[in-house]
Amino acid sequence: MRTTLPTLLLALSPCLISTHAMAETAAPTVVSIEDQLLSTHAKLKNALEAHNTQQQNIAQLQDKQQQTEHDQQTFNTKFLATKAQLEIDYKQMIDDPNVDLAASQKAYQDAWKDLKQHQQYALNSEQTLEDEKHIYEQQKADIQTLEQAITALDSQKVRARVERLKTELSPSNQINVSFTNRCHSSMTIAQCDNQTRELALQKAVKQFQAELIEKTTESKLVQSNIAKTSLNIHVLRHKVSESGFYDGERYRTVMNVDLESRLNDSTPCTLLGVDKQHCFAPGYASAEQFNNEKEIAWVTLFVRSNQYDDNVMVDGVSYGSTPVEIMLPVGSHHIVIQKEGYQTFDQSLNIKSDYPLRVNLKETINRLSAGEKFADLIKGGIEAPQLVAMVPGEYLIGEHGSNQVHLDHAFGIGALPVTVAQFDHFVRQTDYQTDAELKNTCTTIVDGEVTAIAKSYWRNPGFKQGADSPVVCISQNDAKAYAKWLSQQTGSQYRLPNEDEWEIASRAGSQTNYWWGDHFVAGEANTGWSSSPWSNTSTSPVKSFKANPLGLYDTVGNVWQWTSSSQGIAKGGAWNFSPDQAVAHARLYLAPTSTANYVGFRIVREIN
Numbered sequence: 001m002r003t004t005l006p007t008l009l010l011a012l013s014p015c016l017i018s019t020h021a022m023a024e025t026a027a028p029t030v031v032s033i034e035d036q037l038l039s040t041h042a043k044l045k046n047a048l049e050a051h052n053t054q055q056q057n058i059a060q061l062q063d064k065q066q067q068t069e070h071d072q073q074t075f076n077t078k079f080l081a082t083k084a085q086l087e088i089d090y091k092q093m094i095d096d097p098n099v100d101l102a103a104s105q106k107a108y109q110d111a112w113k114d115l116k117q118h119q120q121y122a123l124n125s126e127q128t129l130e131d132e133k134h135i136y137e138q139q140k141a142d143i144q145t146l147e148q149a150i151t152a153l154d155s156q157k158v159r160a161r162v163e164r165l166k167t168e169l170s171p172s173n174q175i176n177v178s179f180t181n182r183c184h185s186s187m188t189i190a191q192c193d194n195q196t197r198e199l200a201l202q203k204a205v206k207q208f209q210a211e212l213i214e215k216t217t218e219s220k221l222v223q224s225n226i227a228k229t230s231l232n233i234h235v236l237r238h239k240v241s242e243s244g245f246y247d248g249e250r251y252r253t254v255m256n257v258d259l260e261s262r263l264n265d266s267t268p269c270t271l272l273g274v275d276k277q278h279c280f281a282p283g284y285a286s287a288e289q290f291n292n293e294k295e296i297a298w299v300t301l302f303v304r305s306n307q308y309d310d311n312v313m314v315d316g317v318s319y320g321s322t323p324v325e326i327m328l329p330v331g332s333h334h335i336v337i338q339k340e341g342y343q344t345f346d347q348s349l350n351i352k353s354d355y356p357l358r359v360n361l362k363e364t365i366n367r368l369s370a371g372e373k374f375a376d377l378i379k380g381g382i383e384a385p386q387l388v389a390m391v392p393g394e395y396l397i398g399e400h401g402s403n404q405v406h407l408d409h410a411f412g413i414g415a416l417p418v419t420v421a422q423f424d425h426f427v428r429q430t431d432y433q434t435d436a437e438l439k440n441t442c443t444t445i446v447d448g449e450v451t452a453i454a455k456s457y458w459r460n461p462g463f464k465q466g467a468d469s470p471v472v473c474i475s476q477n478d479a480k481a482y483a484k485w486l487s488q489q490t491g492s493q494y495r496l497p498n499e500d501e502w503e504i505a506s507r508a509g510s511q512t513n514y515w516w517g518d519h520f521v522a523g524e525a526n527t528g529w530s531s532s533p534w535s536n537t538s539t540s541p542v543k544s545f546k547a548n549p550l551g552l553y554d555t556v557g558n559v560w561q562w563t564s565s566s567q568g569i570a571k572g573g574a575w576n577f578s579p580d581q582a583v584a585h586a587r588l589y590l591a592p593t594s595t596a597n598y599v600g601f602r603i604v605r606e607i608n
Contacts, residue, residue, distance in 0.1 A: 172260035308377040310339040376490040387412030401511025414602035417470035435475040436595040442473035461597035463538035476592040479601040496564040506555035513583040520579035525557035559600035574598035
């Protein structure tokens, strides 16, 4: 019989209705999927517990099965024994009809009955074991089904999170924004107006992005990953409601801006930190399609340099010092990074996507004059030890300036010995332990003999010190560790001075024993027997005495200062050494690991 078309449609109508209903059914939400996951995990937990119980039951049944098999052998042996006895009695009866077979017959019959009953019991036990094993396998299959369901739900949840984020980041919005700009005096009013509008648009884009991210359900995660992608924000239209100068020099623009986020297909996955396959229909996207990016309207320029207190300018607009993040429209931008005394970075870049720009600013060669003071910044904006510039040239060193040396490089040398406060900052940042701390001792001079002081180190050298005292009980190794840390903190190269560098800086152009003359003058430095308040007692605070003509303090007395010499040479004299040992050419030889409460150091910074 042929089925008519109306009949066929009627027969298929449930399927058609079901398919249509499925098409209109909203995609499951993250919350509903989490509820399903919770329920399925609970079912899985129960299934695993039941599976474990069933495994224990099977183990018990298998033990019983082994006992049953053992009992079967016992019953069979008994049966064979009664059978053999019956056969013996039967043969005797043939010879002697008076032999009574009743007892052996009954024993045989009982053994046969027991054997048959136990065989049936064994069969039943075996069947029970097989049934339980079947249940066990079914439970195992159910567990696999539940695990597969959880895997599928996990994938659905990720896709639902992606869809939720896509929806949250999709709306357009109108933002009212104002921006005040201090235009350069060389600009025309039109140039100032255009620049201020551009900056106002940048502000609007950044504000729109921040608001979008803040309103997302997983805002913290999105914020942590935003640097890896772009929301592809487009400015649909903008209208200036107010613009002009006010307060003399500042130019202000107020505008309404319509913006829209046009996400790339893979962006939600990047923001959520999940595989990009979840952003495409199953089986749709290839690796090439994952990376098929649309044009990006606004991008972020991440600018970093090796210097602090520099200045970043993009298209003539100053954005302050690095590190800085700047939102820009796609296209060519003129980027300038400047710092006084350093070569300027000046390039035009065609930026099509988020762009990390790392610039290494190099110093202008020999920009400093002799005696000029300068200082780097440590991370966190703290000033590194102040330096005094030394320039290349011919210098006289040695006793009475008898040795001429050629200095072929410029360098900066510490204006002061490194202080307790400066060394303390280093230790707090690094948890560094000095050689004196590791050895639990630092030495001093007692009655002309080097004597160890137990439990003494740079914080407790055997006399009272302040934050502005020169740090002591420091080995050459400790001084080098400080210089290495300073290099890492500033991006410049720090080290200990070599012996010639130290003496050139100490002499400040003089050819005499001391920078002021050949004879020691009481009150000019802290040495032993010098009539200073600290003589033969302790170090003096830095800057307690006059600086030499180049601006270096404590180049005579106070503390011996390490040089980079592998022979362990220190220079300068100290508070407990006679003045004649503080002459510019004098040396103190020490082991690089030795520590004493009359030895400190000052640092050198290379100038390229």
